[in-house]
Structures are given as structure tokens and as C-alpha cells.
Amino acid sequence: MTKKQANTPISRRKFLKTSTMAVTGTAIAYGAVSVPLLRSDKLFLRPPGALDEKLFLASCIKCGQCLQVCPPQVIELAGISQGFGIGTPYITPRHGGCILCSGLPCVLACPTGALNHDLSLGKDAEMGLAVITNPDTCLSVRGINDLVYRLENLQKKSASSPNSTELKEILASLIKKLTQDEKKAWQNKFALSDISDNALLSILKQSENVDLKWIINFAGSCGQAQKACQVCLEECPLKDEKPIVFINKTNPDTGKKYVWPSVRKTCVGCGVCEEKCPTPAASVKITARLKWSEKQADNETRKDNLT
Ligand code: SF4
Ligand code: SF4
Ligand code: SF4
Incomplete structure (x- = not known):
């Protein structure tokens, strides 16, 4: 090795890849991959880059690094109630899916390569399949249109004081999809100064009880509602x-x-x-x-x- 080569800093990804091979090799050498696994019919959804399940269970040292760097905090560590793979990371999609964030920090943070360092793009993640x-x-x-459906459900739950966070979220999505004319109708109804998204959303601050019935009728008749x-x-x-x-x-x-x-x-x-x-x-x-x-x-x- 030349002096120049010796002084060249190796990239983090390359270092991690090398260390992965070393740790995985050691695990295999010591028979770690044949450690008997408690069986379960249910497979966890693992973070991106997870090795095949048996190898993953043998390689993951349950350090929780992946969980700590995950921006949307969607990774959890399996507890005793999960029955197997205690301490290993998994994702419960209904609680929060992986957003395949740029650079896949969970993969980079994994010290053993249980999350394979060869993976660099979310589109190659192969975590599972939607069905x-x-x-x-x-x-x-x-x-059925999703926004109308959600507004109607909100009304059923509590027409007088709907959950304000959910209502704001639905209205923000609806407003983004309105045509200029539809925005003007909204502006006239609530006497707003302009038709910017913020102005339309400001109706939530106008009074304690927003006219949910009018909004549902409006949402149901606008062009967007025609789309399922x-x-x-x-x-x-x-x-x-x-x-x-x-x-x-x-x-x-x-x-x-x-x-x-x-x-x-x-x-x-x-x-x-x-x-x-x-x-x-x-x-x-x-x-x-x-x-x-x-x-x-x-x-x-x-x-x-x-x-
Ligand atoms: S890719 Fe990003 S969002 Fe997905 S699990 Fe890893 S850190 Fe979390
Ligand atoms: S960072 Fe890697 S070794 Fe640590 S818990 Fe996550 S998957 Fe396991
Ligand atoms: S369709 Fe596939 S890639 Fe898209 S959100 Fe669903 S699981 Fe993720």
C-alpha cells in the first residue's frame, strides 16, 4: 500500500461494508446463524436493507442505533410480547410507515450491516409488498372520495366540535385540490380577503363552531369529489x-x-x-x-x- 493510499480516509459506507462482512463472517464462523430461533408465523416488517430474516436475527446486536436516527421515529424494538427476536427493530405500518428518507440513515447507522450497507436508495429497499x-x-x-368520506365520519363522531387537528388536515388536502372558481365560492361564503390556501384555511379560526355541514356539501359537489x-x-x-x-x-x-x-x-x-x-x-x-x-x-x- 502506498503512503497516499494509507492516508486516504475510507468512506463511512465502505468502512461499514467492510465491518459488516467481518461481523457476519464471525457470526457464521461461530455458528451464530444456526442459533435456534423461536418460531412465529408473523414476520416483522424490518427497516430497509434488512438481511434475510435468519441472518438478520444473527447479525442484529439490538443496539437501537437505527431507531435513534430515524427522522419519523417509526422503528420500534420488539419486546417480550412479540414472542421472538426480542430487542430487534421492526416497523408497524399502521402506526407509521417508513418514508424511505434520503440517505437511509438507519442503514448507515447500523454497526453490523444487519441492515445491508449495499442499499443506498429507498426504491431498492424490498421490505415487503402492499396487498x-x-x-x-x-x-x-x-x-368514494376519501376527503368527503373523512368529513362525513368526523361529522358522525361529533358534529358540534369535530377534532380540530383532523379537520385541519382534511381541509388542507381539500383546499389544495380546489379549482380557482371553487376557491372563490369558499371565499364568498366566509368573507375572506383572498383565495390563498392560508386564507381559506383561516375559517377554522373564525369561530368555535365551523359550519361543517356546509363544508361537507361543498366538498361533495366540487370536482375533486368526483374522484374516488x-x-x-x-x-x-x-x-x-x-x-x-x-x-x-x-x-x-x-x-x-x-x-x-x-x-x-x-x-x-x-x-x-x-x-x-x-x-x-x-x-x-x-x-x-x-x-x-x-x-x-x-x-x-x-x-x-x-x-
Ligand atoms: S429509511 Fe428513514 S424513515 Fe425509513 S426506517 Fe430508515 S431512517 Fe426511518
Ligand atoms: S442498528 Fe443494526 S444492529 Fe442495531 S438494532 Fe438496528 S438493525 Fe440491529
Ligand atoms: S405502494 Fe408500496 S412503496 Fe408505495 S406506500 Fe405502499 S408499500 Fe410503500
């Missing part, structure tokens, strides 16, 4: 990769038309769609570790069994 598990409740399939829910795609951190597309279908028995959210190969199973799905129980759920190719093979087998 439409409850098509009967899916608003897209039912042709697409929240899973809208909130997806990889939406430009089109991991979900909405396909027009017809029920062969009833002839009824509906829209089916079809999950594509570019889905990495981050869980944000499950977190954000507006139905009471998520209509889309993540199957941890499921790969697109396996799902396709499963679909083909089902088709063969039906013919």
Missing part, C-alpha cells in the same frame, strides 16, 4: 415510480364497474399506504418480506387451480 387485503372496504373499489380515493398512491414516497395504478374493471357477475388499485413491481413495502389508508381498518396492508415475483407466482397458481 389489497380488504377490497370490500377499499374506497377506490367503492367509488387514491390516497395510497398520493402518499406513497415512491409515487413517481407508480407502485400502484388504478385499473377500471367490471364485475363479471353484476356488470358493475369499479376501480381496482393494482400494486406493481416498484412497490417496496414501506408501509406508508397502510398508515394513510382512510378506512377504519386499512384496506391495504403490507406483507413483510413478500417479493413481487412470489406474489405473481402465487397468482398464477391460483389461476391454474381455478381452471
Whole structure:
């Protein structure tokens, strides 16, 4: 090695990669990967880059570094109640999906490479796959607009004093989707000075009891309401990769038309769609570790069994 080479600082990723190989190699040498594992049918959704489950369990030293650097704080450590892999990190999508944040800090922070340091882009994460598990409740399939649905639910819960945080969140989404004319109608109703998003949202400060009935009628009649829910795609951190597309279908028995959210190969199973799905129980759920190719093979087998 030349003096120059000896003095060249190695990159953090390269250092981590080297140390990963060393730790994994040591684990294998000492038979750590054959440590008997308590069995469970349920697979945890692991942070991005997690090695195959057995190797992951052998390599993870339960240090919690990944959890500490995660900006949205979506990583938890398994407790005794989880039954196996105690102390290992996992994500509960309904509580908060992984946003595949830039640079994948959890991966960089992992000292052993249990989260594989070869992974540098969220779009290559392969954590699992989104599956439409409850098509009967899916608003897209039912042709229902998500914002109108959420406003109506808010009204059912408490029309006189709806949850202000939730109402603000819904109105902010609605306002972003209004046309100029619709914004003007809103401005006239509440005598607002202009039609900026902030001005429209200021109706929440005007009085204690916002006119929820008027807002629901308004939301139900505006152009946006004609569109059925697409929240899973809208909130997806990889939406430009089109991991979900909405396909027009017809029920062969009833002839009824509906829209089916079809999950594509570019889905990495981050869980944000499950977190954000507006139905009471998520209509889309993540199957941890499921790969697109396996799902396709499963679909083909089902088709063969039906013919
Ligand atoms: S990539 Fe996901 S799990 Fe990792 S730090 Fe970012 S949000 Fe957290
Ligand atoms: S940083 Fe790595 S070793 Fe530490 S708990 Fe997370 S996955 Fe395990
Ligand atoms: S569809 Fe998008 S949000 Fe849902 S799991 Fe796949 S990548 Fe994540």
C-alpha cells in the first residue's frame, strides 16, 4: 500500500461494508446463524436493507442505533410480547410507515450491516409488498372520495366540535385540490380577503363552531369529489415510480364497474399506504418480506387451480 493510499480516509459506507462482512463472517464462523430461533408465523416488517430474516436475527446486536436516527421515529424494538427476536427493530405500518428518507440513515447507522450497507436508495429497499387485503372496504373499489368520506365520519363522531387537528388536515388536502372558481365560492361564503390556501384555511379560526355541514356539501359537489380515493398512491414516497395504478374493471357477475388499485413491481413495502389508508381498518396492508415475483407466482397458481 502506498503512503497516499494509507492516508486516504475510507468512506463511512465502505468502512461499514467492510465491518459488516467481518461481523457476519464471525457470526457464521461461530455458528451464530444456526442459533435456534423461536418460531412465529408473523414476520416483522424490518427497516430497509434488512438481511434475510435468519441472518438478520444473527447479525442484529439490538443496539437501537437505527431507531435513534430515524427522522419519523417509526422503528420500534420488539419486546417480550412479540414472542421472538426480542430487542430487534421492526416497523408497524399502521402506526407509521417508513418514508424511505434520503440517505437511509438507519442503514448507515447500523454497526453490523444487519441492515445491508449495499442499499443506498429507498426504491431498492424490498421490505415487503402492499396487498389489497380488504377490497370490500377499499374506497377506490367503492367509488368514494376519501376527503368527503373523512368529513362525513368526523361529522358522525361529533358534529358540534369535530377534532380540530383532523379537520385541519382534511381541509388542507381539500383546499389544495380546489379549482380557482371553487376557491372563490369558499371565499364568498366566509368573507375572506383572498383565495390563498392560508386564507381559506383561516375559517377554522373564525369561530368555535365551523359550519361543517356546509363544508361537507361543498366538498361533495366540487370536482375533486368526483374522484374516488387514491390516497395510497398520493402518499406513497415512491409515487413517481407508480407502485400502484388504478385499473377500471367490471364485475363479471353484476356488470358493475369499479376501480381496482393494482400494486406493481416498484412497490417496496414501506408501509406508508397502510398508515394513510382512510378506512377504519386499512384496506391495504403490507406483507413483510413478500417479493413481487412470489406474489405473481402465487397468482398464477391460483389461476391454474381455478381452471
Ligand atoms: S429509511 Fe425509513 S426506517 Fe430508515 S431512517 Fe428513514 S424513515 Fe426511518
Ligand atoms: S442498528 Fe443494526 S444492529 Fe442495531 S438494532 Fe438496528 S438493525 Fe440491529
Ligand atoms: S405502494 Fe408505495 S406506500 Fe405502499 S408499500 Fe408500496 S412503496 Fe410503500
